[in-house]
Every structure is written in C-alpha cells, then in structure tokens.
Amino acid sequence: MRHYIVLFIFGLLLISTSCRTDFDTVASSGDLKFSKDTVYLDTVFKNIGSSTYQLKVFNRSKNDISIPSIQLKKGLNSKYRMTVDGMNGDNGKIFKDVTLLAKDSLYIFIETTADITDANPTDFLYTDEIQFDSGLNLQEVALVTLIQDAVFLYPKQNPDGSKEKIQIEGKSVDGFYLDENDAVNGNELLFTNQKPYVIYGYAGVPENKTITFEAGARVHFHANSGLLVDNKASLQVNGTISTTDKLENEIIFEGDRLEPEYADIPGQWGSILLATSSSNHSINHLTLKNATIGLSIQGQDGTTFQLKNTQIYNCSQYGILAKNALLNSENLVINYCGLASLSCIYGGNYVFTHATINNNWQSSTQVAVHLSNSLVGAKPENNALTQATFNNCIIYGSNWNEFNLDKNPNAAFIYQLNNCLLKFGGSGTNPDYQFATDPVHYNQIILNQDPKFYKVSQNKFNIDKNSSAFAKGNPAFAIPTDILGKTRTSPPDLGAYQSADFPK
Known part of the structure; x- marks a missing residue:
C-alpha cells in the first residue's frame, strides 16, 4: 500500500511541474x-x-x-x-x-x-x-x-424574396432580360470597354434584339451564370487585332474569380446559349475560358454563324456544342474540354478552315472532334449532316483517338477532311476511317505526327518550322492572315497559327 502512495505522490509532482511551464509566458x-x-x-x-x-x-x-x-x-x-x-x-x-x-x-x-x-x-x-x-515592440x-470597378448585372429580387427567373430549354433558372433603357446602366445590350461587366444568373437577350460587344470588352460570369441569346435575337462580338500582350482589343469571357489560382479551372460558369431560332451571329477575336460549355448552339433560323479568330479553353464539358447548326469558322482554337472540344450533333452544316482543335483533358474518353447526325430523344432522332468540312486543320490531343464519327444510316452524313493533321490510333478495317484510301472523305491527311505546339499546358498552340504542320496546307483553302493577324505564306501552315520562331 505504501508503494502505491509513493507512486501517487510522484505522479502529482510530475503533472504539476509539466503544467506549470506550459502556462508561464x-x-x-x-x-x-x-x-x-x-x-x-x-x-x-x-x-x-x-x-x-x-x-x-x-x-x-x-x-x-x-x-x-x-x-x-x-x-x-x-x-x-x-x-x-x-x-x-x-x-x-x-x-x-x-x-x-x-x-x-x-x-x-x-x-x-x-x-x-x-x-x-x-x-x-x-x-x-x-x-x-505596440510602442517600441510594434511590428507590422x-x-x-x-x-x-465594374458594371454588375443580376436578377431582381421579387417581393417574396425569390429571384427573377427566365426559361432556358424548358427549365426555369435565375436570370433576367437585358434592357436597352435601364434606369441605372443605360443600354445593357451594348458592352463597352470602359469597365468590366460581372453577370449573376443568366442574362437574356430579348427577341428581335441584338447584343453587341465592342473591342476590348471584358465580361466575367459568376458561378451558374451565362448568356442566353433568345429566339430571333442576335449576338455580335466585335473584337479586333491587339498589338500588345494586354490583348487590349480582344474580347474576353471568363469567370469572376480574378486570383491566379482560378486562371485555368474549368466549369466556373455556365455557357453562351444561342437559342434554336436565334439569328445572324458573328464572333471575331473572342477568348472564352473556364465555362461548362463554351458555346452552346441550338440551331439557327437559316443564317450562317460566322466564327473567326476565336479561342476557347478549359471547359468542363464542351468547347463548342452545336446542334443542327449552320456554322462557318476561320482561325479557331479549342483545347482542354472534359467531353469534346468540338461536338457537332443532330446534323447541321459546318465548315472549319485553319482550325487548331486539340484536347489535352486527361481521360480515356475525351476527343477533340465528335460528329453525329442523331440525338436520343429528339423527334425525329436522326437529322441530316449536310456538310462537315475541315480544311488545313489540326485535330490532335492526349487521347489515342481524337476524331469520332457517330453515323446513323437513316440520315445523311457528309464530311470531308482536306490537308489536315489528325491523331487517330487505329482504324483497322472500319470503312469510316480509311484515311489513305478514301478520297471522298480524306485528302492529304497527316496521321499521328506531333505538331510540336509551343506550350500546350498554357494553351499556346503556336508552331515553328519543326512542326509536322509546317507548310502542309493547301493554298486553295488559305485564310490570308492567321489568328494573330500574321500574313500566311504559300503553302500555308496547318492550324490557326502561321509558324514563327518560339520565344527564347
């Protein structure tokens, strides 16, 4: 018993000693x-x-x-x-x-x-x-x-506390229609370069109205936000060539988090939605990044969408998702998209000239280009792809196959690749992918050769004379200047960029 009492007293002394030093400051x-x-x-x-x-x-x-x-x-x-x-x-x-x-x-x-x-x-x-x-011990x-400063555009709050809503593809979402005579902002259908714009919810362009973005405009979308161009409405993005690294004349669509760690995070905002009967769209010198779907084109009223000198990066689903659209594109660059950089579904009519369509998303299913003439649940489910032409293009990426054809025999499926560099791992006997022996669909295809882009991780798809795409284009399809305004040589290089020495 005496032994236990000694141990108990020793323990109390040990505890009191250790505690005392912890709280002495x-x-x-x-x-x-x-x-x-x-x-x-x-x-x-x-x-x-x-x-x-x-x-x-x-x-x-x-x-x-x-x-x-x-x-x-x-x-x-x-x-x-x-x-x-x-x-x-x-x-x-x-x-x-x-x-x-x-x-x-x-x-x-x-x-x-x-x-x-x-x-x-x-x-x-x-x-x-x-x-x-404080005093002599002050440290700071x-x-x-x-x-x-910015122009903030957002849904109004209703008397019951709910937010204003608009309809997108049959669903009610937080949103509002832009007003050309707004009491605070004036003409909300004209985006200038005087201040950046920050959009909450979906901003809608009313029927029969045109939204215009002037050169140098900056638009930032909050989470779950975007732009809806409604039936019979038009989108005009009027960027021009920039002469400095500040991209002073480029129009930029991106998220509203400006910290560097958000610079390349996909899916920060929703999409630019062009409704089924929207009309007369034109985009020139636009950089769009970090959306869920960059451009969602739901078909038009028969007018051709002119898409030029545009870059689309870091979209969690699609860079461009076009459904039965009518699209003509020149000097287009797309990269890093969760499902496809370019997906043209349910038919339509498309021409891409001097495009660099890459996809370095790290998965086993992503592709650079996907073409289809059907859509599950649509009535009818099949619709004619009357043209899908790629001239002087690069279709590449990190996956084994970066080109996918989803053909339904019950509707037309017309496509052609001319003078293109293409990544495709194995065609076997599949008649749709006979790149060397099918002149109806493929002419002068460079297969599985590295284009040697400058810095893919930074979305810099410039090439130099060591690229497999150097001087491999057909002059008959050449666009006179590249995406940066540089004059193309003859024969032209493939893709959106004319070759140049890389910066040291």
Missing part, C-alpha cells in the same frame, strides 16, 4: 518573424469577397510568449477581416493576449470585401496593416488589394 519583445512582410490579396471586384490568404507568424525564441494585441491598424473600420489560430477576436479585427509557444508558429487567415470608394482614387489600392503589439505586416 513572457511578454512579446518585438522579435516575431513572418512568412512575408506584405500580403497581396489579388484583384477583386468591388463588394465581392476575396479568397482567403495566409500569413504565418513564428516565435523563434526559447520562451512561450504572450502577444498583447494583434489587430488591424484601421481597427473595427477596416475592410479586412482575420482569424488568428481559429479565433475570431472582436469582429475579426482585434485580438488580445495571444499566446505563442516557444519554437512554434500561428496562422493568420485574411479576407476582404471592399468597395471602389474605399480604395485610393489614384491607384485603386485598398491597404491596411496587421499590427503586432502590410495588406494590399486592388479593387476593380
């Missing part, structure tokens, strides 16, 4: 170390919350310390907010008596939501500092955010 002496001296919160639109950014604070000393205060210099009026090791403090602005153990660190997570009026009017920067302690870490 000394005041901070201004020797904290930080993972960075300035936290840059990437550009945000006014009144849209930023991503969360991290600052790590280190105690290099042998003593547990108590930091009397960690606070934002602007105090409770600051537009920044923080958590310190999971604590919220006083409204995320002020924290008192924060303990930091010896040889340990703590995490501070920072966010902001600010208006353009909060920023410096000369550079649109909103700034503050995180202050650690700067916070910097660029606030960008």
Whole structure:
C-alpha cells in the first residue's frame, strides 16, 4: 500500500511541474518573424469577397510568449477581416493576449470585401496593416488589394424574396432580360470597354434584339451564370487585332474569380446559349475560358454563324456544342474540354478552315472532334449532316483517338477532311476511317505526327518550322492572315497559327 502512495505522490509532482511551464509566458519583445512582410490579396471586384490568404507568424525564441494585441491598424473600420489560430477576436479585427509557444508558429487567415470608394482614387489600392503589439515592440505586416470597378448585372429580387427567373430549354433558372433603357446602366445590350461587366444568373437577350460587344470588352460570369441569346435575337462580338500582350482589343469571357489560382479551372460558369431560332451571329477575336460549355448552339433560323479568330479553353464539358447548326469558322482554337472540344450533333452544316482543335483533358474518353447526325430523344432522332468540312486543320490531343464519327444510316452524313493533321490510333478495317484510301472523305491527311505546339499546358498552340504542320496546307483553302493577324505564306501552315520562331 505504501508503494502505491509513493507512486501517487510522484505522479502529482510530475503533472504539476509539466503544467506549470506550459502556462508561464513572457511578454512579446518585438522579435516575431513572418512568412512575408506584405500580403497581396489579388484583384477583386468591388463588394465581392476575396479568397482567403495566409500569413504565418513564428516565435523563434526559447520562451512561450504572450502577444498583447494583434489587430488591424484601421481597427473595427477596416475592410479586412482575420482569424488568428481559429479565433475570431472582436469582429475579426482585434485580438488580445495571444499566446505563442516557444519554437512554434500561428496562422493568420485574411479576407476582404471592399468597395471602389474605399480604395485610393489614384491607384485603386485598398491597404491596411496587421499590427503586432505596440510602442517600441510594434511590428507590422502590410495588406494590399486592388479593387476593380465594374458594371454588375443580376436578377431582381421579387417581393417574396425569390429571384427573377427566365426559361432556358424548358427549365426555369435565375436570370433576367437585358434592357436597352435601364434606369441605372443605360443600354445593357451594348458592352463597352470602359469597365468590366460581372453577370449573376443568366442574362437574356430579348427577341428581335441584338447584343453587341465592342473591342476590348471584358465580361466575367459568376458561378451558374451565362448568356442566353433568345429566339430571333442576335449576338455580335466585335473584337479586333491587339498589338500588345494586354490583348487590349480582344474580347474576353471568363469567370469572376480574378486570383491566379482560378486562371485555368474549368466549369466556373455556365455557357453562351444561342437559342434554336436565334439569328445572324458573328464572333471575331473572342477568348472564352473556364465555362461548362463554351458555346452552346441550338440551331439557327437559316443564317450562317460566322466564327473567326476565336479561342476557347478549359471547359468542363464542351468547347463548342452545336446542334443542327449552320456554322462557318476561320482561325479557331479549342483545347482542354472534359467531353469534346468540338461536338457537332443532330446534323447541321459546318465548315472549319485553319482550325487548331486539340484536347489535352486527361481521360480515356475525351476527343477533340465528335460528329453525329442523331440525338436520343429528339423527334425525329436522326437529322441530316449536310456538310462537315475541315480544311488545313489540326485535330490532335492526349487521347489515342481524337476524331469520332457517330453515323446513323437513316440520315445523311457528309464530311470531308482536306490537308489536315489528325491523331487517330487505329482504324483497322472500319470503312469510316480509311484515311489513305478514301478520297471522298480524306485528302492529304497527316496521321499521328506531333505538331510540336509551343506550350500546350498554357494553351499556346503556336508552331515553328519543326512542326509536322509546317507548310502542309493547301493554298486553295488559305485564310490570308492567321489568328494573330500574321500574313500566311504559300503553302500555308496547318492550324490557326502561321509558324514563327518560339520565344527564347
């Protein structure tokens, strides 16, 4: 029994000794170390919350310390907010008596939501500092955010609290129709380059109206948002050649997250939807990225959709999904799409000249090009593909086969590839893929030769003279200038880009 009493007393002494040192702290002496001296919160639109950014604070000393205060210099009026090791403090602005153990660190997570009026009017920067302690022991870490002004377009809220709705393919979704005489924004059917636009929900173009995008316009779509061009309405995207890396005359459609980590994430927003009876569409010098379906073309009223000098990247389903459409395309580039870069279904009439249609999505089923003359559930299920012509094109990607024909014998299926570089792993005896012996459908096909694109991972599909696509085009199909406005030689190169030396 005496033995157990001794062990019990020894245990109490051990516990009390270890506990005492854990809670003994000394005041901070201004020797904290930080993972960075300035936290840059990437550009945000006014009144849209930023991503969360991290600052790590280190105690290099042998003593547990108590930091009397960690606070934002602007105090409770600051537009920044923080958590310190999971604590919220006083409204995320002020924290008192924060303990930091010896040889340990703590995490501070920072966010902001600010208006353009909060920023410096000369550079649109909103700034503050995180202050650690005060007086002689004061240490500071700067916070910097660029606030960008924008035109915000969104559904109105109904008296019952629900949002305004529009109909898309028989479904009711959050959306609204653009108004050419809006009391706040003026003509909402004209997108200029004066400010970027941010769209929430689906913006609809009313019947018999035309939406126009001027050169240099920037449009950002929130999650589950997009553009609907309704029956008898028209889309005019009027970009022009840019002369600098800022792409000052390019029109850009993308998501509304501006942080670099979102730059190439697919599926951030919905689609550009062209309704069945929409009319007279024209797109020139557009870059569209990070959508679910880039262009969803539901058929037109018999007018030809002119698609020129356009780039479509990083779509979670399709770059272009065209259903019984009438489309003429020049200098088109598509890459990285979950199902197909280009899918033309339920027939239609298509001509693609000097297109680079690639797909580097990492799966066993994705393709660059898919053609079909049927659609399950449609009435009738089969519809004539009266033309699908590819001239001086590159059809390539990371999969074994990047070209898929889905033919139904109950409707016409007319297609032809002329002077194209094509990736296709094995045709065997399938009569649809006899590239060398079927002149009705295939002429001058370069099969399974690497085009040696500049940087596929960065969606840069330029080629040089070492490419298998160099000078392999037919001059009869040549478009005089490439997607960058560079004059093509004769014979022309395949794809959207005229060859040039790669940057060093």
